[in-house]
Amino acid sequence: MAIKITDECINCGACEIKCPNKAIYEGGKEWSFSYGTSDSQFKKNNGQIVGSFDLQKPNSDSVYYIVTEKCTECVGFHDEPQCISVCPIDCCIPDENFKETEEELKEKKQTIQIR
Numbered sequence: 001m002a003i004k005i006t007d008e009c010i011n012c013g014a015c016e017i018k019c020p021n022k023a024i025y026e027g028g029k030e031w032s033f034s035y036g037t038s039d040s041q042f043k044k045n046n047g048q049i050v051g052s053f054d055l056q057k058p059n060s061d062s063v064y065y066i067v068t069e070k071c072t073e074c075v076g077f078h079d080e081p082q083c084i085s086v087c088p089i090d091c092c093i094p095d096e097n098f099k100e101t102e103e104e105l106k107e108k109k110q111t112i113q114i115r
C-alpha cells in the first residue's frame with residue numbers, strides 16, 4: 001500500500017529529499033507527475049488521464065503530503081520505505097485505502113520511469 005503523512009507532521013522536510021519517486025511535496029505546493037519522472041501521461045487514482053507536466057492541486061495545504069500515484073513503498077530502490085525511516089515523529093504511516101501487491105508496486109515503479 002502507499003504511505004501517507006498524518007496531520008502531526010512538523011514540516012521538517014526530511015522525507016521529501018529521501019523519496020526516490022519524488023512522491024512527497026510540501027503542503028500547499030502543486031505537484032506533477034513529471035517532477036522526477038519521464039512519462040508523458042499518467043492515470044490518477046480516480047481514472048483521470050493527465051499530462052505529466054500538468055500541475056495538480058496539493059493534497060494538503062498545511063503539511064507535507066504523499067502522492068499515492070507515485071509512491072511505490074520504495075520497492076525496487078530500498079528495503080523499507082525511506083519516509084518512514086527518516087521521519088523523526090513517526091507520522092508517515094501505511095495508507096489502508098491504497099493497498100497494492102509487491103508485483104503491482106514493481107510495475108508502478110517501471111511506469112514512473114525515474115530520470
Ligand code: SF4
Binds near residue numbers: 081
Ligand atoms: S514510501 Fe518511498 S516512494 Fe513512497 S513516499 Fe515514502 S519515500 Fe516515497
Ligand code: SF4
Binds near residue numbers: 091092
Ligand atoms: S519527515 Fe515526517 S515530520 Fe518531517 S516533513 Fe516528512 S512527514 Fe513531516
